[in-house]
Amino acid sequence: MKTLYGIPVSPNVAIGEALIIDNERFRIPQRFVVHDAVEDELDRLNAALAAVSSEIAGNRDLISDRIGPQYGAIFAAHLQMLSDPQLLDELRGHIINQQYSPEYAVSLTLRRYAKVIQDLGDGYLAERADDLFDLERSLLANLLGRRREELSHLAAPVIVLAHDLTPSETASLSKRFVLGFATEVGGAGGHTAIVAKGLEIPAVVGLGRFLLEVSGGDMLIVDGEQGVVIVRPDEETLVRYREVVARRKDDVRILSTLRDLPAETLDKQTVRIYANIEFPSEVTVCRERGADGVGLYRTEFLYLSSDDEPSEETHYSAYNDVVTAMDGKPVVFRTLDLGADKLGRVPAAAQEEKNPFLGLRSIRLSLRHVTLFRVQLSAILRASSGGNVKVMFPMVTTLDEIRRAKMVLSDAMEDLEEKGIDFDRNIEVGMMVEVPAAVMMLDRFLPEVDFVSIGTNDLVQYALAVDRTNQEVSDLYQETDPAVLRLLKMTIDAAHEHGKMVSLCGQMSGNAHHTALLLGMGLRDFSVPPASILEVKRVLRSVNLSDCESIVARAFEMESAREVDQFLRSETKRLIRDHRKSSPIEKTVGGRG
Amino acid sequence: MKSMSEQSTSKEVVITNPQGLHARPAHAFVTLASQFESQIEVIKSDESVNGKSILSILTLGASQGTKLQIRASGIDAAEAVIALTELVEQGFDEVETEAS
Incomplete structure (x- = not known):
């Protein structure tokens, strides 16, 4: 039995057999390619070389x-290896x-070079052979990346x-066969974590290197x-966890009341x-x-799950499904919220972005590619004829951006009008508040929009200047930091x-x-992962606004996220306990106010 | 080497830096060599490799004290040999206290 510790990202416990999506020892699927495919295969090679080079x-x-630059130099050597004319000649020749x-x-080629260098008998140089194995791994990872077929061809339930x-791999996980997953890298706010939560698949990320300690099965x-992964648990642990799983099921039943x-x-x-x-x-x-x-429909998956630009029809059909199923209840569509780095095919930035989170992404990317933007807006507008649809722009930083986005929306409306296609002319337009600049200027933004929605994931990272996927600093990423509050x-x-609605x-x-804290601050509209709806409802049904307001007053006196967290946790527990004591059966509660 | 008749020149150098022609010096060498039009060869005893290929240079396993011949053929052969020789003789500009 071995216990590994990582970052918990989506609740619940999974027990099952391991399936390792192996990055280390690739199986090479085939040695030969057919004659007609040679051109395509060369393209594939070039794409892999380019991708690994940029990495x-x-x-x-x-x-x-x-x-310091002297350490960076070793990567410069690796980079040079990938553009080595001799190597390229040999690869293409093969x-x-x-x-x-x-x-x-x-x-074949890299291992041959590695062998020669290893056999030189020079200890220091022999280590360079490892560099070549690294390059081989990276290239294979890239070449085979799109072919990690195990994931889409699962036939029995496993833990991945x-x-x-990648976000698209996570997105393609089937809940039926993927009981849970665990990864070596990743952080709490990363895309993988968000998707795991959305799909309600138990997951732990950021475990560090551990794949070598596990075997498939x-x-x-x-x-x-x-945030714990237990490999080959002993009988006692297994029994204990099976009880946890059973108890969870009970909780779910109670919550569902x-x-x-x-x-x-x-x-x-x-x-x-x-x-x-999502x-x-x-x-x-x-x-x-x-x-x-x-409250938030993330539209990215259509872009991520296909290599081609999704057509208006593809967008529309997905959007319409959601709108129809919600049966008159509001659906807020957030337009594309991705970085250029995630969308390889869009003619993106001229140069590689050093800092994609501060780069060409979200509304910036959409406004740069207005034609593509209009495709999405048209689809949203068309879907608006079938229900209660709102549109929301992400990462708005300047007034100019929101005005331009609205202009593109008006253009799309005119188009549809000319074509005689039905849509909701009074569609509500909102913006995400996730850049501190937007908070500071909100009095100017508000007349431009019908509603705003606070995106704390990005707001926290921009306000605290911390990359939530960087394990070195992810502990600074705190939603309850007093500055964020x-x-x-x-x-x-x-x-x-x-x-305006917020x-x-x-x-x-x-x-x-x-x-309770958010209620005390005056928030009345919560948008949460489906898995959390009942949990949040349970808490809010157990509190008085006056309690919440005094919680806010206390929290605002505190100086650190840790202090705030500790306080909120104990207060929430206390409120629910008190509430339970006064009314043991939830169903009879409600008349106390 | 068919272009050798154009202009070909060579010079012998000795590797002086303690760790030999490992990745970083090889990188510096290839970076410089690639700036010249001429074909560049690096020869160790009877083994000759492409001076613009870092992998080939690494396979030479040139440790401290190894004698190498740098040969260039092409329009800027003379400049190439002078520049590359200088680089090797200066120990590839490697900083002695690199762990700082």
Whole structure:
């Protein structure tokens, strides 16, 4: 038995057999390619070389910045190896003349060089052979990356282990066969974590190197609540965890009794709880949990799950499914919120972005490619004829951006009008508040929009200057940092002053420990992962607004996220306990206010 | 080497830096060599490799004290040999206290 500790990202426990999506020892699928495919295979090789080069260039810059250019130089050597004219000649020769697959050519050639260097008998130089094995691995990872077919061809339930999963890989995980997953890298706010939460698959990320300690088929426990992965658990542990799983099921049953009860505080303040979703299929869960609507529909998956630009029809059909299924309840569509780096095919920045989070992404990317932007907006508009649709622009930083985005929306409307296609002319337009600049200027933004939604995931990272996927600093990423709380309060107050609806759709709202605090700050519209709807409802049904307001007053006196967290946790526990004591059966509660 | 008749020149150098022609010096060498039009060869006893290929240079396993011949053929052969010789003789500009 071996216990590994990582970052918990989505609750629940999974028990099952391990499937390792192996980055280390690739199976080379085929040695030869057919004659007609040679051109394509050369393209594939070139693409892999380019991708690995840009990866290495990134590492070089990072290391140079961090510990000095002399350390970055080693990456410069690796980079040079990848453009080595002799190597390229040999690789291409193998593919063209011997019709070897790029995978086989890469492996064969690099290993041959590595062998020669290893055999030199020079200890220091022999280590360079490891560099070549590294390059081989990176190239193979890239060449085979798109072919990690195990994931889409699962036939039995497993726990997926990988160094990393791309967002699209995570998105393609089937809930039926993937009991849980665990990765070596990744952080709490990363895309993989968000998707895992959305799909309600227990997951732990950021475990560090561990794949070598597990074999495929090993029995495994993934505890997404504690961030623990147990490899080959002993009988006692297994029994204990099976009990946890059973208890969880009970909890779910108890929570589900809350489904049809109103979302209101003890003193009868009504609150709306919407769901954040990523896939049309999640609508089912939204309805099962009694969501008041979809507060955030992330539209990225269509872009990520296909190599081609999704057509208006593809967008429309997915959007329409969601709108129809929500049956008149509001659905807020957030337009594309991706970085150029994630969208390889869009003619992106002329140069590689050193800092994609501060780069060409989200609304910036959309405004740069207005034609593509209009395709998405048209699809959203078309879907608006079938229900209650709102559109929301992400990462708005300047007034000019929101005005330009609205202009593109008007253009799309005119187009549809000319074509005689039906849509909601009074569609509500909103913006995400996730850049501190937008908070500071909110009084100017508010007249431009019908509503705002606070995206805490990005707001936290921009306000605290921390990359949430960087394990070195991810502990600084704290939603309850006093600075963040002030930004939230400013946003909510400003929206109320202007009589505009304000919701909070970041991960923060899904954490039931934050519910009382957010209520106390004046938030009445929560948008949370479907899995958290009932949990949040339970807390808000156990509190009075006056309790919440005094929680806010206390929290605002504190100086650190840790202090705030500790306080919120104990207060939430206390409130729920007190509430339970006074009314042991939830169903009879509600009349106290 | 068919272009040798154009202009070909060579010079013998000795590797002086303690760790030999490992990745970083090889990188410096290839970077410089690639700036010249001429074909560049690096010869160790009877083994001759492409001076613009870092992998080939690493396979020479040139440790401290190894004698190498640098040969260039092409329009800028003379400049190439002078520049590359200088680089090797200066120990590839390697900083002695690199762990700082």
